[in-house]
Amino acid sequence: MYEYExxxxxxxxxxxAQLSNLYYELxxxxxxxANKFSTSRFKISKLLQEARDRNVVEITINNPHTRVNELENLLKSNFNLKHVIVLDNKSLxxxxxxxxxxxxxxxxxxSIITENSIVGVLWGKTISNVVKRLKPKKKLPITVVQVMGAAAKDDPLIDAPELIxxxxxSYGGKYKYLYAPLYIDNDYARKAILQEPVINDTLFFANKADIILTGIGTVDAVFASTLWSKYVLANQHSSNLASSKAVGCAFARLYDNSGQEAVIDVNSKIVGIDLEAIHAANHVIGVAAGKFKAEAILGALRGKYINVLITDDDTALKVLSLAQIEVK
Known part of the structure; x- marks a missing residue:
C-alpha cells in the first residue's frame, strides 16, 4: 500500500474507485x-474517506417522497395540465x-422517454440536478438537443451543452449542440445565422422535440449571466423593462402575469425553438420551487409554456393563491 503515495x-x-467498488458494490x-492489499483496516478506512472527500464516491440518501394529491388535482384541472407532481416538502x-x-x-x-424520443433540454441549477439524478432503467436510442442558443452561464457545468x-x-443516446448565442441583436445577422446548415439542422430537431425539460425563472433570470445582463441592459431602457410588466422568463422569453410575451425588444432577438413548437411538444416539463417564483410559474401556466409542472406544496399553494383558486 506504500505505493499509493x-x-x-x-x-x-x-x-x-477500485477500493470503493469493493466496499460499496461488492x-x-x-x-x-485490508487483507487483500496487505495493509491495515485503518488505512483502508482513511482511503475510503478520501474517496468521499474527492467525490469518487457520492452518497445519496433517498428520503421517501410524499405527494400532495389535492394540490396536484387543483393545478391539473385549473390549468389543463398533462401531469402535476407536488412534493410535500415537510418544511425542508x-x-x-x-x-x-x-x-x-x-x-x-x-417513465415517458421511449425509443427515438427527441428530448430538448435547457439550462440552470435545477435542470442540472435533474440530469444528475437520471438513472435510466435501460439504454435507449434517443436524441437530446439544445433547444436554445448558448446561455453563457458563468458556471459551464449548468449550461445547456454540458447538460445535454x-x-x-446516461441513455447511451446522441446529442446535438446549437452553435449559436442565445440573443443576436442584428436582425440581418440573426436571420443569416439561422440559415447556416449546422444551426438549421439542430433547430429542425429542436422544433420536433416531443419532450422538453425547462426551469422557470424570474425576470432576474435574464440577468443571471454576466454576458447577457450587460447585453440586456445595453439594449433596454429600464423604463421599457418596467413598463413591460414582465413577471417571469421561460425559453429566454419574458412574459407578463397573463402569460403573454412581454412587449420588449429582447424577446425578438432570441435564437432557439419556436413558441409553436413548445406548444406542440407532448411533454414540456417545468421544474421549479420557491415562493419567490410563484408569479413566474403562474404566468408560465397561463401562457402554456409548460404542460407538466413539478414543484413543492408551499410553492403550489402560493401559485393557487395568486390565481385566486380556493384550496379547501
Whole structure:
C-alpha cells in the first residue's frame, strides 16, 4: 500500500474507485479489503474517506417522497395540465426541496422517454440536478438537443451543452449542440445565422422535440449571466423593462402575469425553438420551487409554456393563491 503515495493523480483516483467498488458494490468489509492489499483496516478506512472527500464516491440518501394529491388535482384541472407532481416538502430547506424535486423529475422523465424520443433540454441549477439524478432503467436510442442558443452561464457545468451531453450519455443516446448565442441583436445577422446548415439542422430537431425539460425563472433570470445582463441592459431602457410588466422568463422569453410575451425588444432577438413548437411538444416539463417564483410559474401556466409542472406544496399553494383558486 506504500505505493499509493507514489501514484499520479489519475492512478490515485482509479485506485480509490477500485477500493470503493469493493466496499460499496461488492460489500466486502474493510478488514477483508485490508487483507487483500496487505495493509491495515485503518488505512483502508482513511482511503475510503478520501474517496468521499474527492467525490469518487457520492452518497445519496433517498428520503421517501410524499405527494400532495389535492394540490396536484387543483393545478391539473385549473390549468389543463398533462401531469402535476407536488412534493410535500415537510418544511425542508430550499436546497433539499430542489434535490427531492430533481429525483422526482428524473423518475418522471424515465417513465415517458421511449425509443427515438427527441428530448430538448435547457439550462440552470435545477435542470442540472435533474440530469444528475437520471438513472435510466435501460439504454435507449434517443436524441437530446439544445433547444436554445448558448446561455453563457458563468458556471459551464449548468449550461445547456454540458447538460445535454450528460443526459444523452446516461441513455447511451446522441446529442446535438446549437452553435449559436442565445440573443443576436442584428436582425440581418440573426436571420443569416439561422440559415447556416449546422444551426438549421439542430433547430429542425429542436422544433420536433416531443419532450422538453425547462426551469422557470424570474425576470432576474435574464440577468443571471454576466454576458447577457450587460447585453440586456445595453439594449433596454429600464423604463421599457418596467413598463413591460414582465413577471417571469421561460425559453429566454419574458412574459407578463397573463402569460403573454412581454412587449420588449429582447424577446425578438432570441435564437432557439419556436413558441409553436413548445406548444406542440407532448411533454414540456417545468421544474421549479420557491415562493419567490410563484408569479413566474403562474404566468408560465397561463401562457402554456409548460404542460407538466413539478414543484413543492408551499410553492403550489402560493401559485393557487395568486390565481385566486380556493384550496379547501
Amino acid at each position: 507514489k501514484m499520479n493523480e489519475t492512478e490515485k483516483l482509479n485506485f480509490l 460489500n466486502m468489509t474493510q478488514s477483508e479489503i 430547506p430550499l436546497e433539499e426541496t430542489l434535490s427531492s424535486l430533481a429525483k422526482l423529475g428524473a423518475e418522471y422523465l424515465d 451531453r450528460k443526459f444523452a450519455n
